Amino acid sequence: MSNGLTFAQLRATRPVILPSMLLCDFGNLEREVRAVEEAGARALHLDIMDGHFVPNITYGFTIIEAVRRVTELPLDVHLMITNPEKYIPQFVESGAGLISIHIEAVEDPRPLLEQIRSLGSAAGLVLNPPTPVSAVEPYLEACDYVLAMTVMPGYGGQKFDESVLSKVRELRAMLPPEVLVEVDGGVSAETIAACAEAGAEMFVTGSAIFRTPDYAASLVELQRLAQVNR
Numbered sequence: 001m002s003n004g005l006t007f008a009q010l011r012a013t014r015p016v017i018l019p020s021m022l023l024c025d026f027g028n029l030e031r032e033v034r035a036v037e038e039a040g041a042r043a044l045h046l047d048i049m050d051g052h053f054v055p056n057i058t059y060g061f062t063i064i065e066a067v068r069r070v071t072e073l074p075l076d077v078h079l080m081i082t083n084p085e086k087y088i089p090q091f092v093e094s095g096a097g098l099i100s101i102h103i104e105a106v107e108d109p110r111p112l113l114e115q116i117r118s119l120g121s122a123a124g125l126v127l128n129p130p131t132p133v134s135a136v137e138p139y140l141e142a143c144d145y146v147l148a149m150t151v152m153p154g155y156g157g158q159k160f161d162e163s164v165l166s167k168v169r170e171l172r173a174m175l176p177p178e179v180l181v182e183v184d185g186g187v188s189a190e191t192i193a194a195c196a197e198a199g200a201e202m203f204v205t206g207s208a209i210f211r212t213p214d215y216a217a218s219l220v221e222l223q224r225l226a227q228v229n230r
């Protein structure tokens with residue numbers, strides 16, 4: 001199976017809401033993937049945590065491969081791990097169409113971003129709430145998207161950090177239109193419009209979908225609120 005729509009095809013459908021599988025029922029993974037796809041999701045977000053870069057531990061290649069087997073949606077794989085350079089090819093092989101790495105995890109992200117692109121996936125650079133935009137600025141031309149974390153990474157269900165909105169604005173002003181700004185953490189019906197207004201066009205949402213009774217209704221509402229006229 002292919003790794004789904006290309007990033008360019010996905011970008012053409014922005015704004016994009018990405019359900020974060022971290023919050024799904026892993027005992028029914030296939031059913032959850034099919035449910036969000038049927039609800040209208042056009043891409044999925046998968047969080048890889050190693051217990052070193054972040055305190056939590058999630059899952060690895062096996063789960064990415066399992067999700068890849070049941071959907072052709074693009075998989076946006078967020079690496080919250082130390083030494084991401086050891087694992088990029090295997091994540092691409094597992095089915096990751098988009099891969100993001102943390103600026104805080106590496107000395108120089110450029111070779112990794114280039115490697116991700118050379119293997120045919122879209123390359124993203126992530127910054128945590130305390131990290132300034134100046135830290136990622138030298139590498140922006142090697143990125144297809146930049147993920148501004150709106151919580152400290154590690155767990156779903158945290159409170160959205162409003163102070164990150166100014167960084168989203170700063171990034172949007174700096175980046176060419178084809179490079180997208182993504183937000184992740186506490187993104188909900190209450191916070192998504194402010195993110196969109198600041199310039200975000202990719203929205204990772206865990207609780208705001210998986211902790212609601214009707215995934216389709218939640219996705220439609222988030223999609224409506226993310227629509228801003230530029």
Ligand SMILES: O=C(CO)[C@H](O)[C@H](O)COP(=O)(O)O
Binds near residue numbers: 020045154186207
């Ligand atoms: O990266 C993450 C946590 O580190 C998750 O993607 C994110 O927190 C999603 O959950 P929620 O929308 O409930 O905040």
